[in-house]
Amino acid sequence: MRETSHSSKHTKAKLRRNRPRRKSVSEVAAAGERLYRRLAPEYAGEQGKYLAIDVGTGKAYLAASPQDALKLAENVNPKGSFHLVKIGSDGLYRVASYGQRLTR
Amino acid sequence: MANASLDKNSRPTTTITVVGPKGERNLTAIIDTGFDGFLSIPSDELQKVGLPGSITVTGTAVLADNRSIPVRLCLTPVRLDREEQVGMCIIASPTGDAFVGMSFLLAFHKKLIVDVTNDFADLAVSDYQSPRSSASGY
Numbered sequence: 089m090r091e092t093s094h095s096s097k098h099t100k101a102k103l104r105r106n107r108p109r110r111k112s113v114s115e116v117a118a119a120g121e122r123l124y125r126r127l128a129p130e131y132a133g134e135q136g137k138y139l140a141i142d143v144g145t146g147k148a149y150l151a152a153s154p155q156d157a158l159k160l161a162e163n164v165n166p167k168g169s170f171h172l173v174k175i176g177s178d179g180l181y182r183v184a185s186y187g188q189r190l191t192r
Numbered sequence: 193m194a195n196a197s198l199d200k201n202s203r204p205t206t207t208i209t210v211v212g213p214k215g216e217r218n219l220t221a222i223i224d225t226g227f228d229g230f231l232s233i234p235s236d237e238l239q240k241v242g243l244p245g246s247i248t249v250t251g252t253a254v255l256a257d258n259r260s261i262p263v264r265l266c267l268t269p270v271r272l273d274r275e276e277q278v279g280m281c282i283i284a285s286p287t288g289d290a291f292v293g294m295s296f297l298l299a300f301h302k303k304l305i306v307d308v309t310n311d312f313a314d315l316a317v318s319d320y321q322s323p324r325s326s327a328s329g330y
Contacts, residue, residue, distance in 0.1 A: 110248070117250040117262030140249075154280045155267055158249060169248040172265065172280070179260050180251030181282070181293070184226030 111143070111169055119143040120171020128175075135176035142168045154180065195273060196223065196304070196313040204306050204313040206292065209271040212241025216271075219290045223304055223315070226256070227293030230279030231268060236286040243268060244283060253282065272300050272315070 111119070120141045127148050131139065140149045140157035142165055149164070151157035154172045161170050172180050196206040204223040209216050210233065217240055219233065238244060244266030253263045268281035277299040284291075297304060302315040 113248065113250050113264045114262050116248050117252060120250060121252065154251070154265075155278060158267060158280070162247065167247065170250070172249065172251040178252075178258075179254035180265075181227065181229035181253050181263075183224075183229070183232070183253045183282075184256045 116143050116169045117171055120173070123148070124171070124173050131175050137175050138180075139173050139175060141171045141173065143171055144168050196315045198306070198308065198311055198313050202308050204304060206272065206315055208290070208292065210237070210241055210243075211269040211271060211276070212238070212243040213245075214240070214242030217241050221290040221292045223297075223313075224291045224293055225304070227291055228295060229253075229282060229293040230295040230299065231270060231293070232282040232284045232291040233268070234286055234288050234290065235283050237290065238266070238268070238281070238283060243281075249280075251280075251282075270296075272302075275300060 120143050123141050123143065123146055124139065127139070127141070131148075131150065134150060138151055138154045138157040140151075140154070140161035141147075142161055145165065145168070147161075147164070149157050149160035151160055154174075157172065158170060161168065174180050196204050199205050199222070205220050206223055207218055208221050209218050217237060219237060221231070244264070249265045250262055251265050252260045254260050264283040265280050266283060267278055269276055269278045279295060279299055297315070300315075301318045303318045305312075305314045305316055307313070
């Protein structure tokens with residue numbers, strides 16, 4: 089009995105170790121920005137539109153709003169990690185007045 | 193009836209209802225004209241309604257000093273009065289204030305009226321339909 093419980097605990101621990109580690113927000117964003125730098129020339133004529141970049145596959149989904157771009161990407165890969173960019177802008181959003189609240 | 197008011201620091205605020213898989217929550221949100229996004233809500237408040245889901249969505253926010261920081265985002269349904277819109281929400285640090293940005297006003301077709309002298313603020317219906325309304329980026 090004890091052996092079974094020990095073995096089950098051992099198996100669970102092994103499964104946890106083998107499970108791919110979930111990327112942090114910084115890692116997803118950094119990977120997304122790297123991919124966007126590569127994709128940017130292809131979308132140069134789409135200023136002001138939005139891309140949802142699947143950081144796992146490298147595929148990008150273009151739409152007029154960030155939520156529409158995300159929905160397109162999620163439909164293809166419901167378990168993906170995505171980075172959103174506004175084409176031609178330094179960032180997705182400008183947070184000019186109360187920006188400090190975003191930093192942890 | 194005015195659906196906005198000024199807080200003790202004379203910042204315009206409005207009451208929104210955040211809708212998630214685990215329920216709804218009324219929040220007072222500061223109307224931030226320096227924020228071009230839709231919504232920013234502390235993570236603790238989002239968790240109470242079951243947001244975000246399991247996927248990771250990120251973006252980059254550019255601060256006033258031009259620093260760029262990565263932020264986590266989630267699609268969030270929000271009600272203002274009886275109207276509901278879905279937009280991207282920045283998941284902010286756990287405690288703090290909720291904010292609505294200019295994309296929020298665009299989504300709900302509102303204009304912000306502020307009269308600090310008379311301690312009055314309102315989110316009135318925008319009577320001007322600009323071409324931007326049809327290509328909104330909230």
